[in-house]
Amino acid sequence: xxxxxxxxxxxxxxxxxxxxxxxxxxILDVLPKEYGYIILxxxxxxxxxxxxxxxxxxARKKYNVLYPTLYATEADTKDYKLFNCIQRGHQNSLENMPxxxxxxxxxxxxxxxxxxxxxxxxxxxxxxxxxGYSSGDPNGRLPIGGFNSLALLGLxxxxxxxxxxxxxx
Amino acid sequence: xxxxxxxxxxxxxxxxxxxxxxxxxxILDVLPKEYGYIILxxxxxxxxxxxxxxxxxxARKKYNVLYPTLYATEADTKDYKLFNCIQRGHQNSLENMPxxxxxxxxxxxxxxxxxxxxxxxxxxxxxxxxxGYSSGDPNGRLPIGGFNSLALLGLxxxxxxxxxxxxxx
Amino acid sequence: xxxxxxxxxxxxxxxxxxxxxxxxxxILDVLPKEYGYIILxxxxxxxxxxxxxxxxxxARKKYNVLYPTLYATEADTKDYKLFNCIQRGHQNSLENMPxxxxxxxxxxxxxxxxxxxxxxxxxxxxxxxxxGYSSGDPNGRLPIGGFNSLALLGLxxxxxxxxxxxxxx
Numbered sequence: 479x480x481x482x483x484x485x486x487x488x489x490x491x492x493x494x495x496x497x498x499x500x501x502x503x504x505i506l507d508v509l510p511k512e513y514g515y516i517i518l519x520x521x522x523x524x525x526x527x528x529x530x531x532x533x534x535x536x537a538r539k540k541y542n543v544l545y546p547t548l549y550a551t552e553a554d555t556k557d558y559k560l561f562n563c564i565q566r567g568h569q570n571s572l573e574n575m576p577x578x579x580x581x582x583x584x585x586x587x588x589x590x591x592x593x594x595x596x597x598x599x600x601x602x603x604x605x606x607x608x609x610g611y612s613s614g615d616p617n618g619r620l621p622i623g624g625f626n627s628l629a630l631l632g633l634x635x636x637x638x639x640x641x642x643x644x645x646x647x
Numbered sequence: 648x649x650x651x652x653x654x655x656x657x658x659x660x661x662x663x664x665x666x667x668x669x670x671x672x673x674i675l676d677v678l679p680k681e682y683g684y685i686i687l688x689x690x691x692x693x694x695x696x697x698x699x700x701x702x703x704x705x706a707r708k709k710y711n712v713l714y715p716t717l718y719a720t721e722a723d724t725k726d727y728k729l730f731n732c733i734q735r736g737h738q739n740s741l742e743n744m745p746x747x748x749x750x751x752x753x754x755x756x757x758x759x760x761x762x763x764x765x766x767x768x769x770x771x772x773x774x775x776x777x778x779g780y781s782s783g784d785p786n787g788r789l790p791i792g793g794f795n796s797l798a799l800l801g802l803x804x805x806x807x808x809x810x811x812x813x814x815x816x
Numbered sequence: 817x818x819x820x821x822x823x824x825x826x827x828x829x830x831x832x833x834x835x836x837x838x839x840x841x842x843i844l845d846v847l848p849k850e851y852g853y854i855i856l857x858x859x860x861x862x863x864x865x866x867x868x869x870x871x872x873x874x875a876r877k878k879y880n881v882l883y884p885t886l887y888a889t890e891a892d893t894k895d896y897k898l899f900n901c902i903q904r905g906h907q908n909s910l911e912n913m914p915x916x917x918x919x920x921x922x923x924x925x926x927x928x929x930x931x932x933x934x935x936x937x938x939x940x941x942x943x944x945x946x947x948g949y950s951s952g953d954p955n956g957r958l959p960i961g962g963f964n965s966l967a968l969l970g971l972x973x974x975x976x977x978x979x980x981x982x983x984x985x
Contacts, residue, residue: 502845503672503841503845503846504846504848505846505847505848505925505926506925506926506982506985507671507672507846508672508673508674508676508677508846509674509925509982510673510674511982511983511985512983513982514978514979514980514981514982514983515979515983516979517922517975517976517978517979517982518976518979518980518983520918520922520975521972521975521976521979524915524972527915544954545901545904545954546887546897546900546901546903546904546905546949546954547887547900548887548904548907549715549716549717549718549887559715562715562716563714563715565715566714566715566717567715569717572911572914573741575914575915576741576744576745576748576914577693577696577744579748579914579917579918580689580748580752583752583918583921583922584686584689584752587674587675587678588674588675611715616713616714616715634690634693637686637689637690638686638687638690640683640686641682641683641684641685641686641687641690642683642687643683644675644678644680644682644683644686645680645681645683645684645687647675647680672841676840676841677841677842677843677845677846678843679842679843718884718885718886718887728884731884731885732883732884734884735883735884735886736884738886742910745910745913745914745917746862746865746913748917749858749917749921752921753855753858753921756843756844756847757843757844780884785882785883785884803859803862806855806858806859807855807856807859809852809855810851810852810853810854810855810856810859811852811856812852813844813847813849813851813852813855814849814850814852814853814856815852816844816849
């Protein structure tokens, strides 16, 4: 467990003495290795966000909705409702992103496997939320996409459980 | 301090040897137990966010503002300004959420009690920000709600202080 | 490395015994000292966000766009397009903020210097993104500001690299 590997943080830039260094424990020694799955799940979500950005960008071109317009009006395009559904599907995902990130980063410290699983469920249900919304019918976001709330709720429970076990430690 | 409890991370899935495991320190051993209050405060904010979502949803029904419309116009409802105040109260809270989360998660590592207190202040002042804004008069957000900036500023100071003490360590 | 300094977490409020405390390792002992640069870079971004808020606030006064209006229409001001460019420059920065924060906070645990450098690059390119957008020509955001995506991509690569090395550990 002593930090003797090359990736240890306490390199030459550290002000600690050599004798201390040989016994030091770094953050990589205390993080569960399964925390890597948390990071990979979050990376998957970021790629999914790029996918949504591309879809909105395509819709901008297709319906000629120019920057800086966020939501279109009838004056912009007769398909303004369809365009706004695509835009809103992305925006709603952006609005919930910080909560998802927070619960994964913190809850994953204690329950990395459970949180990675719930996180994967969130990414998949968010995909159906977006594609369902993009159909132009707002109700399309719900059949599978609506379960994203359930994934978030699961993550919230794990985090509260973690908090209580910390305080009681 | 050795990680012999059942919730330790270095279980059978770990590739480290048994002798190493018996001496290993996990993330739960290095986190201050008061970090649990940080997580509980953040959970409280997430519940408050659900409360705001419900209020906006109710206003959507009451004033018949259909998805995907974010902000209403006179064409949607004669109470469009009131609806937009409720919507904007929520949106402004969403916009500042990532900064609040970041400062709590990081600053709480060193000063968990101070940050939990400031965080609780943020949740309370944000409640008054939202309910004040929801009155339909934008100025209603300021009397108590305006102090949310002060709570954020306090958290920012704690984080910078933490950063400086880390670099100087 | 033993946690005997005054800033250690295991003070009188801890339920652990004195003998355990004398050997305990705190979070400050496992964090790389260079993580302070991560926090300072994030603090710089938060100050930059305040700067953008002030610019939008000034534009609200100048063009008389009253709360709760987010984006102006021709009915609000003849300069509605210019106002919307300033507003959109800020909003786009807000939308990408959680991803930036996440990648800095997590990736910085393993590669604090690289991530701080990329983070500084992000702050600078975002400044040009906002000021370029604020010119009133949406294309103004791209010449320098467009490189903010490259900084984010670099941070993403560092995070995935970190994740893989964790899982393989």
